[in-house]
Amino acid sequence: MSLADLPDDIFQIIVKKFGDEDAYYLAPVILTNKQGRDIGLSKEVVQSANLTALCLEPQKIFPCGVARTFFTHCLDVENHQAVYYEALRLITRERDISGSLALLNQLVPTHESANVAYAMFQMCAGRGDLAGATFDMIFDELGDRLWFNNYSPDLEMECEGLIETLFSYEPPNEDTFDPIWEFAYSERICVRDCAYWYEEEFYCEGCYIFNAALRICEIL
Numbered sequence: 001m002s003l004a005d006l007p008d009d010i011f012q013i014i015v016k017k018f019g020d021e022d023a024y025y026l027a028p029v030i031l032t033n034k035q036g037r038d039i040g041l042s043k044e045v046v047q048s049a050n051l052t053a054l055c056l057e058p059q060k061i062f063p064c065g066v067a068r069t070f071f072t073h074c075l076d077v078e079n080h081q082a083v084y085y086e087a088l089r090l091i092t093r094e095r096d097i098s099g100s101l102a103l104l105n106q107l108v109p110t111h112e113s114a115n116v117a118y119a120m121f122q123m124c125a126g127r128g129d130l131a132g133a134t135f136d137m138i139f140d141e142l143g144d145r146l147w148f149n150n151y152s153p154d155l156e157m158e159c160e161g162l163i164e165t166l167f168s169y170e171p172p173n174e175d176t177f178d179p180i181w182e183f184a185y186s187e188r189i190c191v192r193d194c195a196y197w198y199e200e201e202f203y204c205e206g207c208y209i210f211n212a213a214l215r216i217c218e219i220l
Helices: 008-021 023-030 034-038 068-076 079-091 097-105 112-124 126-143 153-168 193-196 203-219
Strands: none
Touching: 008 023, 008 034, 023 034, 023 097, 068 079, 079 112, 079 153, 097 112, 112 126, 112 153, 112 203, 126 153, 153 203
């Protein structure tokens, strides 16, 4: 018995496991026949599909990219990874900060990477107050993992991952949002004067967010 001979409900369970492992595994299923296409592109399968490997090759999900049609289908069913990476594409490639923030807002506060991106991009939109409120929420979620009131290795890992991904999207411009950029502010975030003097590879824990935010603003 082949997979195609299975009842649709059993076949869908198996295909969903493929997609949850890696969306690339859905391609041969979708190309097999009508049953494979219908199930492989069903909301139940695509909504939770793992797009990590696909989105690490951003040119494939850009307009006219080989995977753009599949990616937009993932967007239509609100796959969280599709929403997140499309938000990054909008701000890097289209300089559409409002559209990017609107997409990220769909994921806040349940998506850790989106939380960090949302806070960083609010600074680029000149909304230090919203950025500060978002960071306060992030600090609360970090709990015991938080050091020095506003630093955590986990937070640094998220920020560095965001910076690396933004670079991979090859933004055509730099410092687009510098004229309106405003650093996050809240009772838990403050910037020492010395932060303005620090080079990229040297900072104390309390200045990390400031340093990372400046780097992101420069990239965009």
